Amino acid sequence: MAPSTRVPLSVLDLVPRSQGMTPAQAIEESVALAREVDGLGYHRFWMAEHHGSETFMSSATSLLLGHVAHHTSRIRLGSGGVMLPNHSPLMVAEYYGTLATIHGDRFDLGLGRAPGTDPMTAAALSRSSGHLPDFAAEVAQLQKYLGDPPTLTGGRGQVRALPGEGTHVPLWMLGSSTGGAQVAAALGLPFSFASHFAPDQLREALMVYRDRFRADAATAQVERPTTMAGVNVLVAPSQEEADHLFTTAQLMAIRIRSGQPAPLDPPVESLAAVVPAELLPMAQAHQAVRAVGTPEVVVERLEEFVAEHELDELIVTTYTFDPELRRRSYRLLAEAWGLG
Template identity: 50%
Template sequence: MTRVPLSLLDLVPVSDGSDVRAALAATYAAVTLAEECGYHRYWFAEHHNSPTFASSATSLLIAHALATTSTLRVGSGGVMLPNHAPLTIAEQYGTLVQLHGDRVDLGLGRAPGTDPMTARMLRRGASDAQSFADQIYELQSWFGSGDSPRGVSAIAAGGTEVPIWVLGSTTNGASIAGQLGLPFAVASHFAPAELYEALSVYRNSFSTDSPTARRETPYAMVGVSVLVADTDEEAEYQYSTHVQMSIGNATGDRRPLQPPRVELPHDAGWRAAQDMLACRAVGSPATVRRQLDELVAATEADELIVVTYAHDPQVRLRSLRLLAELWA
């Protein structure tokens, strides 16, 4: 069967017993592998004040990935737009295109990507749906003519036409993406509860009449957590690192990535993690191929974006290589 494009999402996870420098080195080893193996995109997500992730300076991570690759699309998955002045984002991502050509994506979300105290320190602005849509309209103007509706110019951004995506996990985000006529990335890899409803709302609300629209038809990318190993048993064992991380997110006990464990207590935190990780593909190559085929058939996804966590970076690289091979 013809398979949809496969892309990668990275939050620069920090393993227990390691540090940020090592996490960054592991990330750029994955970037190199992604280009070698033919992945379509490599996106970085914005997070702040987390012991688990070192992906706070998203545009800097993207710039380095672009500088070390030549064909891979690289972008944000995403920039939490209310945390930033839209003019700054236009100038940053326009500059990336000027330096590296048309390989840059700008995925935008409304969530803070952090706790309330940190959000206040980021000088977070309005995040309601109308404010978000207005900011996207302003960004599109800067990437087109280089002038905003209010007469301000973003010289580096003019004419770059950076592709904008809307990120979300609910029907609210889906409706915004559809009404704006933009591609939609569903964060189902950690928030799958409204996956199918969100996809339906997005497709049914899709409009080409908005001044922000850049597509004639909807385009949906579905997030999925994946770990591939030689056997189902080994994959489930290594995936326990991801399960522990999700338990920590559910209980507020956030830590660096923990080593895998044979067994985890089936308590309330574990049950919450299972709900968060319902959109997953874990196992041997044959198992993961079947699970991903089923996901694409059920969602009619135009593209999949994969997140993989492993305490040992070599386990992650092995998983990404096996995934590329089984999907080829």
């Protein structure tokens, strides 16, 4: 019997800000979205770390997740992800251990190697190189901090995450290339691939992860390769409206790829009328993994994607200029997917 393609659906949110919107309003809209998808039956609500961006207000991810936790009750919350080269493992363990201490077992800790920003801001943030061996060692150290309390000799000689130790916050490895796949496999961790913005190495990364997965690693958290992948989604009552609304996401991608980030633009009738021809391919390359259209069209595309890559879960992200239409998209998808 073929495995089900109706896998759990999760939501990735970067606290996008539309033109004319203040940072505080963008955060309020993301909290409203979290409340919405909590009630709709989505599995996780993840927020991703970005810095120095006019587009995304998600730099202080752990603070945002704590705020969202106060406004939701069921959905799992997490980082998608924390860019570990920007932080010490001890501080990350303290932040997420504190969240778990306050709110219980509702948090996931997704970890990535990218800086999540431009080179100048990355230099101001950077604490470590992000090279694979260093990164893997820091992930293992972070897991140790969140694990069982150490055996102390006279109460001295140990570095401890307090609060944090004993919370066992689940770790996920994130990746947009085969590097993250190698670390996830070697450490026996679940793996989430960023195919919503970096689709080119999806197939290769999943193959590397599955072929090299070590369930016997001391750090292993899952017994078998466990995969999730990102998809750009926009659902509307008609294909025409969905395509029109999706131009906001396409303009966002073009701005980011061309080094001109800005708050989200309103949708346009024709991308070709407002974007130079040489920049148009950027949106297609950046957002090749997408499902845009009516609920039936989007569900069919998502099921095909799950079956093609044998995924255990999908994480979807939606950008609209009007936040209410973003919430509507998630409502339509939840109903069509059978969540609840």
